[in-house]
Amino acid sequence: MLSFSQRVQQTVSDLVPGAQSIVVAVSGGADSVALLRAMVDGPWHLVVAHFDHGLRPTSSFDTRFVETLADRLGLRVLCERVEVAEIARARGWNLESAARRLRYAFLFRVAQRVGAEAVATGHTMNDQAETVMMQLLRGSAYLSGMPAKRGRLIRPLLDVSREEVLSYLARLEQAYCNDRSNLDISRTRAWLRHLVFPILQRRYDGVVKTITSLSQLQRDQKESIQSSASRFLQSEGVDASELCRVPPAVQREAIAGLLRCSGASVNLERIEAVRSAIGEMSPRRFQLAKDLMVRVAYGKIAVIRTRPRRFEPEPVTRSDQLPAGLAEDLLESYPDLVYRTRQPGDRIRLPFGSKKVGRLMIDRKVPREERDEIILLASGSEVLWIEGIGSASGVGRSPIDPDLVFMQRAISQARQAQDQRELPVGAVVVKEGQVLAEGHNRTEALSDPTAHAELVAIRAAAGSHGDWRLSGATLYVTLEPCPMCLGAVLQAHLKRVVFGASNKRDGALGTIVDLRCFAWKRSLEVRRGVLEASCSELLIDFFKTRRSEA
DSSP: OOOHHHHHHHHHHHHSTTOOEEEEEOOSSHHHHHHHHHHTTSSSEEEEEEEEOSOSTTHHHHHHHHHHHHHHTTOEEEEEEOOHHHHHHHHTOOHHHHHHHHHHHHHHHHHHHHTOSEEEOOOOHHHHHHHHHHHHHHTOSOOOOOOSEETTEEOTTTTSOHHHHHHHHHHHTOOOOOOGGGGOTTSHHHHIIIIIHHHHHHHSTTHHHHHHHHHHHHHHHHHHHHHHHHTTOBTTBEEHHHHTTSOHHHHHHHHHHHHHHHTOOOOHHHHHHHHHHHTOSSOEEEEEETTEEEEEETTEEEEEEOOOOOOOOEEOOSGGGSOTTBOTTHHHHOTTOEEEOOOTTOEEEETTEEEEHHHHHHHTTOOHHHHTTSOEEEETTEEEEETTTEEOTTSBOOOOOTHHHHHHHHHHHHHHHHHTTSOOOEEEEEETTEEEEEEEOOHHHHTOTTOOHHHHHHHHHHHHHTSSOOTTOEEEEEEOOOHHHHHHHHHTTOOEEEEEEOOTTTOTBTTSOBGGGSOOSSOOEEEOOTTHHHHHHHHHHHHHHHHHHO
């Protein structure tokens, strides 16, 4: 069986294998003195560091004690005194927080100065249990306590009880200092140490060890959850649709990680507010600071700055000023062209008709905070080109997505369903640019649970096509198909599915389950979120009306 000093030295070697020089933080109290005595016969070059907080009239005695002890052991000692209370008042810091910040800053300066690989502190198993209890009282996400190693900081005594420390010092006949401020039960740690834990130990023998074991389990769980959550953190934010499919613990950690990366404070209330918004169809925003907010919209969770970009209108008088792809003779038809940001009444011509610029931006999932920053090319209220979206119909090469045309037809079908008090879902089947059939929900009218828009359109398309095999065709539908409809899509040999709104109840293409993951005979191309805002708006209005009539 290893002795106390052998256990400590083995732990240090495990924490910093191959280390040559270590700074030992010694306050003069029992724990840090025991740590120093246990390490002094080890293979390291030790330097003693003592920080005087200037909080007690007798603190200079502790400094002299540490200097004497280090001298007796033949060790170099570096001491520093700081009036912590004055600094805390000047900077508005909590006193305990100020003491901790300044102490660790000193310890790491010493390590840098002497070229040490590590800084060792004397936190014991009892300190760990107290820390876990403090985390519990604060409502911390993980009761993980203090890690045995963080960067260059090591805590070799976390598996050693305070009783073992005192017994070790007694065998050595080693004196130590007693800090009377540790008896002040107005401080949470002292209250736990002198009042709470004695009561717990009388009822639960070994409670300190039990709690420290819990902290290790919590650290393991924390690492696992954080590892799972880290894959959701992208530079542009978090994919909300992907996040919906993982356990709540991973969701919370991903959101917390996103907030931490932005510098925003993290608390459970804020995390739960964002989580509750993930499943909603309409965008949500939460203010984090004066110029910082978190936005849940268009399938993304993102932290954004809210300072608008200023842009002065710029007249366009030469063809080389036009966006690439626009006809050079445009200036002859529109002599008053100007680059500017959007204004009320702006409209743009598209293949399926004129549309308000604001509505087009919504359909193209342009976040609200960015819409007033996007540059337009306009003549009066007629917009000919939109930065990042494309040009108007008939003014040159237009990258406006052709899928939008057919989704607009599906939306028209959904409106017909809405007029008939059906769930507003519409579908269109298209092959080689030609519409084979279209349809909308008719479950209420036909009392048929299979009369979903997709099946209505697929049946009609098979009839008009003269073949139940619709190979190469695309299904456009305003709501993500359910498992029943996806089965029909596969049976009909459809090539693609393009849908608008995510189906939060029965989505079979990723929202609830992705049935494409199974080994079907045919593969299926999927595009999601086309004109999602318009598709979702119909559903939101439908359910709002239904609730008001209930």
